[in-house]
Amino acid sequence: MSRLRLLLGWPGPLWVFPAAAALMAAGSFVATRSMLAADYVTWAAVSAAWHEQLWIPGSVAAAAAAALGAAYFPSSSPVALPLRPKVGEGLFLTHGLSLAFWLCLGHAVGLVPIEIAAARQATAGALALDVMVGLAGLVTLTLIGFCLGAAVRHWVIAPAVGLLAFAIMGLPNASLFAPIGLILPVRQFVTTPRFELNPPTTIFAVVASTAICLLAASLACWARSHGSVRSTGRPLLTWVAAVAALTAIAFAWRPELYVVDRPVAQMCQQVEDTEVCLHAANAPAMARTVNVVGRLRDAGLAPVLHRVTDFAVSDHDTPRPGEAFVDLDPGPLDRRFVAATIPDQVAFLVSEAMTLRTCSQPGRTVEGRDIAAVLQGRVLQLAGFDQLASTVAPAQPPSAAQKLTTMNAEQLIQFVQTNRQLVRSCLLSPASLP
Numbered sequence: 001m002s003r004l005r006l007l008l009g010w011p012g013p014l015w016v017f018p019a020a021a022a023l024m025a026a027g028s029f030v031a032t033r034s035m036l037a038a039d040y041v042t043w044a045a046v047s048a049a050w051h052e053q054l055w056i057p058g059s060v061a062a063a064a065a066a067a068l069g070a071a072y073f074p075s076s077s078p079v080a081l082p083l084r085p086k087v088g089e090g091l092f093l094t095h096g097l098s099l100a101f102w103l104c105l106g107h108a109v110g111l112v113p114i115e116i117a118a119a120r121q122a123t124a125g126a127l128a129l130d131v132m133v134g135l136a137g138l139v140t141l142t143l144i145g146f147c148l149g150a151a152v153r154h155w156v157i158a159p160a161v162g163l164l165a166f167a168i169m170g171l172p173n174a175s176l177f178a179p180i181g182l183i184l185p186v187r188q189f190v191t192t193p194r195f196e197l198n199p200p201t202t203i204f205a206v207v208a209s210t211a212i213c214l215l216a217a218s219l220a221c222w223a224r225s226h227g228s229v230r231s232t233g234r235p236l237l238t239w240v241a242a243v244a245a246l247t248a249i250a251f252a253w254r255p256e257l258y259v260v261d262r263p264v265a266q267m268c269q270q271v272e273d274t275e276v277c278l279h280a281a282n283a284p285a286m287a288r289t290v291n292v293v294g295r296l297r298d299a300g301l302a303p304v305l306h307r308v309t310d311f312a313v314s315d316h317d318t319p320r321p322g323e324a325f326v327d328l329d330p331g332p333l334d335r336r337f338v339a340a341t342i343p344d345q346v347a348f349l350v351s352e353a354m355t356l357r358t359c360s361q362p363g364r365t366v367e368g369r370d371i372a373a374v375l376q377g378r379v380l381q382l383a384g385f386d387q388l389a390s391t392v393a394p395a396q397p398p399s400a401a402q403k404l405t406t407m408n409a410e411q412l413i414q415f416v417q418t419n420r421q422l423v424r425s426c427l428l429s430p431a432s433l434p
Contacts (some may be wrong), residue, residue: 028110069149137185
């Protein structure tokens with residue numbers, strides 16, 4: 001009777017489910033709480049959090065599931081006797097999926113604060129396919145842990161599973177192992193409003209998750225069915241082959257995990273002769289960006305700065321003459337960073353694009369680059385970014401460039417106008433200086 005009860009229902013106390021959900025919610029909240037301190041929250045970041053933030057909480061969930069599997073199906077358990085394959089697979093899938101459901105519920109609850117923040121602050125977009133990838137990935141991690149715990153039946157499997165899951169989900173950070181992101185949820189990709197998940201890769205991830213879950217259940221069933229006359233191991237070999245085939249396809253396919261989200265939603269404003277275009281998701285930064293661009297123009301860049309483009313809306317990868325790309329990061333960033341705020345990011349990227357962008361091209365000299373850096377520093381100083389100016393200025397500026405450090409805004413605008421082509425090409429030399 002005890003054996004039948006265990007086969008039909010959860011073998012442990014029912015409070016384990018809400019407890020697991022509560023712990024998962026806490027883990028997901030801790031993993032994403034820094035996003036609440038961001039300058040503004042975008043739906044792209046919230047969507048990515050559904051799977052990218054599973055690196056640590058997902059590993060812990062897999063370890064906890066393994067511990068439960070080992071604890072509730074020990075060698076002394078009534079189900080330790082040989083099980084028929086069909087009975088065993090159903091048993092482990094039922095219990096593993098029950099636990100996965102509660103963990104997914106906890107994960108969703110833990111992400112509610114940043115979703116509320118996005119609902120209040122985001123100006124474009126919505127939750128995307130990332131939700132499906134995150135849920136499928138968490139179910140996979142849970143089933144793997146639970147079934148391995150039930151198969152090994154020793155507590156040591158819990159930390160081993162957690163560490164292994166953590167290590168494997170970190171591999172996509174290397175380009176060689178990027179296809180692992182097609183199989184497990186963490187893809188190690190910094191998401192911006194420019195990109196969305198590639199739909200075919202999402203379908204592939206769900207199929208791979210299903211195959212891995214069935215493989216995990218078959219493995220646990222095979223491990224617990226030794227001695228049964230019906231234990232042939234054939235289902236296990238079938239799912240091993242299926243997962244191996246999917247893994248081979250992932251590495252052979254190597255698709256782009258993210259594609260440009262079209263149509264691109266953009267908004268533009270004119271700052272005298274300079275056009276400023278940002279992605280609609282970065283609308284909260286538009287007023288500050290326009291203000292900084294105006295200050296940089298007045299500080300000396302007016303003759304060369306014609307367009308500021310958010311990289312999230314650009315249809316080309318290389319900026320055109322007179323164009324500066326800005327890749328806005330609402331953070332939160334460490335305040336010790338050189339450009340930790342939106343105004344600082346815009347000031348640094350725009351001034352650098354107008355003075356130093358071509359300094360790495362062949363034929364440029366170290367002296368020419370140092371002169372360009374002095375020019376950038378003076379522009380930032382006149383625009384009111386003294387800390388940035390002190391950071392970009394060369395430690396030992398050329399003596400010929402000292403005149404630049406004393407020019408006022410009108411003189412600097414005249415100098416840049418006169419030497420516009422030299423400034424854009426990073427070909428300033430002592431001969432071109434006043």
